[in-house]
Amino acid sequence: MAELNGEPVEPAQLQNLALTNYGHFTSMRVDDGRVRGLSLHMERLQRDCRTLFGTDLDPQRVRELARRAAPSTGSTTVRVTVFDPSLDLGHPDKADDPHILVTSRPAGALPLPPLKVQSTTYVRDVPSVKSVGLFATLHHRRQAQLNGFDDALFVDQEHVISEGGTWNIGFFDGSRVIWPNADCLVGVTMDLLKAAHDHETRSVRLDDLTNMRAAFATNAAIGVRAVSAIDGIELPESHAIIDTLRKEYMEIEGDLL
Numbered sequence: 001m002a003e004l005n006g007e008p009v010e011p012a013q014l015q016n017l018a019l020t021n022y023g024h025f026t027s028m029r030v031d032d033g034r035v036r037g038l039s040l041h042m043e044r045l046q047r048d049c050r051t052l053f054g055t056d057l058d059p060q061r062v063r064e065l066a067r068r069a070a071p072s073t074g075s076t077t078v079r080v081t082v083f084d085p086s087l088d089l090g091h092p093d094k095a096d097d098p099h100i101l102v103t104s105r106p107a108g109a110l111p112l113p114p115l116k117v118q119s120t121t122y123v124r125d126v127p128s129v130k131s132v133g134l135f136a137t138l139h140h141r142r143q144a145q146l147n148g149f150d151d152a153l154f155v156d157q158e159h160v161i162s163e164g165g166t167w168n169i170g171f172f173d174g175s176r177v178i179w180p181n182a183d184c185l186v187g188v189t190m191d192l193l194k195a196a197h198d199h200e201t202r203s204v205r206l207d208d209l210t211n212m213r214a215a216f217a218t219n220a221a222i223g224v225r226a227v228s229a230i231d232g233i234e235l236p237e238s239h240a241i242i243d244t245l246r247k248e249y250m251e252i253e254g255d256l257l
Contacts, residue, residue, distance in 0.1 A: 001069050002103045009101065016085045017101070021133040022092060023083030024048035026188075029107050029220045030070040030078050034254030036220070037188040038063075041080075044188070048129045049082055053098045057082065065102050067257050075107035077221055078257075081132060107221065111246060114228035114237045115217055117153040117164065118144040119206055124154070124163075127183045137165035153230060156182070159206040167217040169227065171204060172241040174213045180204045189218040189249065196248040206231070214239035224249055 002009045017023060026041045035041065042059040049057040062080055069078045081101040088094060120140045125131070140152035153169065154162045162182035163169060168190040171178045177199040179190065193199075209215075215227035215235050224246045228237045 002101065003065065003068060004101050005099055006065050006068065013085055014101075016087055017081070017083045017132070020087055020089055021131075021135070022052070022087055022095065023081055023098075023132040024052055024130050025079055025081040025132055026130055027077055027079045027220055028066070028257075029223075030066075030076045030257055031107075031254060032074070033070060033072045033257055035257050036249070036252050036254045037192050038255040038257065040188040040191055041220075044130060045080060045082060049098055051126075051129055053082075053084060053096050055096050055098065057098065057100075062100060063257055065100050069102050069104035070257055076104050077107045078102065078104045083132065110223050112222050112225050114226040115150045116148075116229040117151050117227060118147055118149040119155050119159075119161075119231050120144065120152045121157060122152075122154045123156055123183060124185060127162075127185050130185055134165075141165050149229075154184075155206060161204045161206065164217055167219040167222065167225075170199075170216050170218065170245075171212045172214040172216075172239065173211060176200050177241065177245070178202060178204060178212075187219050189220055189223065192252055193218060193224070193245055193249060196252065197245060209233045209235075214241055216242050216245065 004013055026044050028035045028041050046057050066078050070076050082098045084095040084097050085099055144152040151164055153164055160182050161180045163184035168187040179201045181201045181203050209230055217225045217227055226237055226242050228235050
């Protein structure tokens with residue numbers, strides 16, 4: 001399904017989005033009509049809309065449009081994309097009329113198998129915004145897959161770990177959950193887990209990985225997913241802390257969309 005402002009979308013209406021890649025989005029897993037962290041998704045859309053378009057977005061209107069894509073039973077991934085179809089490449093300062101594109105796809109069964117990731121030096125442009133511009137993310141993911149990994153893990157020039165292309169990463173050092181202290185796109189699932197489980201936020205470098213007992217990736221679509229290898233360092237495919245975090249996440253009651 002794909003609708004623009006509540007109406008079936010025509011290919012010509014997406015031309016500007018395809019050619020400029022200027023916009024933002026959020027992806028929500030809807031289970032039986034409910035979304036974990038719904039208010040965080042709405043806050044993200046409002047915040048990013050002000051950043052990119054200098055105007056406010058009505059969260060109630062967004063929810064109304066998103067409900068059209070989500071059945072009342074079963075699991076679906078709903079993506080809300082915000083962009084201005086009239087954006088002029090030469091004058092992005094005039095882009096102030098955001099439209100709402102809602103798309104949906106079946107949600108995958110959880111949990112997903114462990115990830116093996118390859119570190120790569122990259123820092124996201126405007127990391128606080130969930131941008132539709134995914135060129136670098138897909139390029140680094142492709143390179144990692146060509147090298148036999150599942151995905152890429154971003155680090156800076158000092159080898160400080162920040163995030164994956166479409167997910168956050170956390171670690172367990174044997175006593176506490178650790179979230180990296182680095183510029184990244186703060187995920188809704190990560191925020192929910194921070195509220196649910198005691199943790200520490202600090203800088204984590206590639207050299208620190210030998211001291212970690214487990215690693216995991218998080219986002220709304222995958223929940224909590226084990227990371228079983230980073231470069232040549234192997235980590236457990238299953239661990240009690242990952243089971244605990246999954247349980248705590250699944251026990252979070254979703255809000256009605």
